[in-house]
Amino acid sequence: MRKRCRLKYMVMLLGVVGIIVLFEILQKWRLEVIDQQLNVVLSGRKEQSETALQGIQADRLRLIKKVLKTNYLDSTKEYVFVQNILSRSMSGNGSHVLTICMHATANHLHYLTDLMAVWTGPVSVTVFTHHGQDITDLLENLLYYKHCFENISKFVSFHIAYPVSISIEVKPSNVWNFECEMEPEHLIRNDSSNFKSKVPYPHNVLRNIAITFAKTPYILSLDIDMIPSVNLHSQFEQFVKRRQSLLSDMSSKVAFVLPAFESSAPVSVFNKGKLLDHWKRNLVRPFYQFACRDCHSNTDYDLWEKLPSISFLDIGYNAVFERPWEPFFIARKQDMPLYDGRFKQYGFNRFSQICEMHMLGYSFAVMNNAFVIHRGFKEPESFHETKDLEHRQNELVFKEFEAELKLRYQGSGRNC
Ligand SMILES: *[C@@H]1O[C@H](CO)[C@@H](O)[C@H](O)[C@H]1NC(C)=O
Ligand SMILES: *[C@@H]1O[C@H](CO)[C@@H](O)[C@H](O)[C@H]1NC(C)=O
Ligand SMILES: *[C@@H]1O[C@H](CO)[C@@H](O)[C@H](O)[C@H]1NC(C)=O
Numbered sequence: 427m428r429k430r431c432r433l434k435y436m437v438m439l440l441g442v443v444g445i446i447v448l449f450e451i452l453q454k455w456r457l458e459v460i461d462q463q464l465n466v467v468l469s470g471r472k473e474q475s476e477t478a479l480q481g482i483q484a485d486r487l488r489l490i491k492k493v494l495k496t497n498y499l500d501s502t503k504e505y506v507f508v509q510n511i512l513s514r515s516m517s518g519n520g521s522h523v524l525t526i527c528m529h530a531t532a533n534h535l536h537y538l539t540d541l542m543a544v545w546t547g548p549v550s551v552t553v554f555t556h557h558g559q560d561i562t563d564l565l566e567n568l569l570y571y572k573h574c575f576e577n578i579s580k581f582v583s584f585h586i587a588y589p590v591s592i593s594i595e596v597k598p599s600n601v602w603n604f605e606c607e608m609e610p611e612h613l614i615r616n617d618s619s620n621f622k623s624k625v626p627y628p629h630n631v632l633r634n635i636a637i638t639f640a641k642t643p644y645i646l647s648l649d650i651d652m653i654p655s656v657n658l659h660s661q662f663e664q665f666v667k668r669r670q671s672l673l674s675d676m677s678s679k680v681a682f683v684l685p686a687f688e689s690s691a692p693v694s695v696f697n698k699g700k701l702l703d704h705w706k707r708n709l710v711r712p713f714y715q716f717a718c719r720d721c722h723s724n725t726d727y728d729l730w731e732k733l734p735s736i737s738f739l740d741i742g743y744n745a746v747f748e749r750p751w752e753p754f755f756i757a758r759k760q761d762m763p764l765y766d767g768r769f770k771q772y773g774f775n776r777f778s779q780i781c782e783m784h785m786l787g788y789s790f791a792v793m794n795n796a797f798v799i800h801r802g803f804k805e806p807e808s809f810h811e812t813k814d815l816e817h818r819q820n821e822l823v824f825k826e827f828e829a830e831l832k833l834r835y836q837g838s839g840r841n842c
Pocket of ligand 1: 516517
């Protein structure tokens with residue numbers, strides 16, 4: 427009896443091992459086929475030099491392999507992600523304190539070139555694809571930015587994510603014959619836009635992935651079309667060093683708010699002096715001034731403008747949270763609540779997190795010299811068609827979320 431039982435287990439075990447081996451063989455075969463197809467597609471094409479070509483090709487295969495082999499589910503179980511599909515080459519040997527966390531579809535990655543002109547610290551970006559067939563295009567984008575932009579290669583780590591409901595299809599015929607002389611704008615595929623797809627864009631899930639794989643104690647979550655003021659990484663690093671005792675005395679629950687602006691013209695390197703000058707000339711104005719003034723007015727731009735000018739970064743003043751304030755801020759990664767993945771498309775996606783931080787007891791310290799700038803003015807009529815509908819839908823999700831917070835933080839004495 428026992429012998430038979432053992433035999434049964436042996437057979438089952440062998441079966442499992444067999445399936446795994448078969449799966450591995452299939453994977454290997456699949457990769458070899460893709461490799462051969464790639465070689466056929468690429469042969470005869472003119473690319474930089476032979477060695478550059480080999481480097482790109484080796485990376486290409488490495489990325490494809492990672493995509494086909496790795497599939498983790500995010501906490502909502504609706505999305506598959508591959509973390510660090512490309513990692514930054516500059517480790518900083520632990521000296522970096524702050525990572526900028528972002529999310530985008532592949533057609534918006536060209537904004538990174540603006541960011542890397544002013545930011546010399548780590549960046550963690552989650553790139554989303556709505557469609558399985560677009561994966562090749564996404565990977566080619568990553569290869570292009572890695573091989574053609576030194577600062578991106580040094581500082582930016584990429585993760586990718588896609589809906590669990592789609593199947594990934596690598597298409598060798600879609601690989602690019604890119605040359606670094608090409609402007610990023612010309613590589614943009616005009617058929618996919620974050621908000622227009624039938625697949626809802628999951629900002630918060632993507633933000634959480636970017637934050638989870640950031641390796642510094644502090645993080646700054648920004649949208650891809652924003653840049654911070656110049657030298658922010660080194661200024662913040664010095665601020666943390668100089669204010670060590672203050673920071674350990676303060677409750678760790680503090681958000682360092684960076685006032686947000688929007689700019690009509692593409693922004694070159696900005697410090698506060700230049701920003702105030704542009705503001706006077708109406709080239710720059712407070713973010714969402716006309717689209718949703720109350721979303722940022724709590725920052726108190728007039729007070730900020732009048733702060734005495736000092737050369738280093740410090741806390742300017744404290745602001746009291748009031749709905750619907752949704753500032754951009756730096757916070758300690760280990761304390762900060764993650765974003766709620768139920769908020770997709772437009773409305774409440776960032777506000778819900780700030781509401782939770784407020785209920786958790788966070789204070790909001792507005793920084794004197796640092797700020798962030800959004801590229802382009804936001805006009806009330808400049809939003810996509812379905813924005814208002816999405817906002818109403820998310821308002822319902824928010825009501826549910828708020829009720830949950832009230833239960834979770836009973837006795838906090840704070841409300842949103
Ligand atoms: C990190 O350490 C390695 C080895 O000690 C060194 O070669 C490299 O230059 C360092 N990088 C930085 C950014 O300090
Ligand atoms: C790369 O970063 C450096 C600072 O580390 C900066 O001086 C340079 O302008 C950047 N290059 C580009 C192309 O943005
Ligand atoms: C996408 O549109 C932009 C601006 O209209 C254009 O410059 C670019 O060449 C287009 N890209 C493709 C691949 O057609």
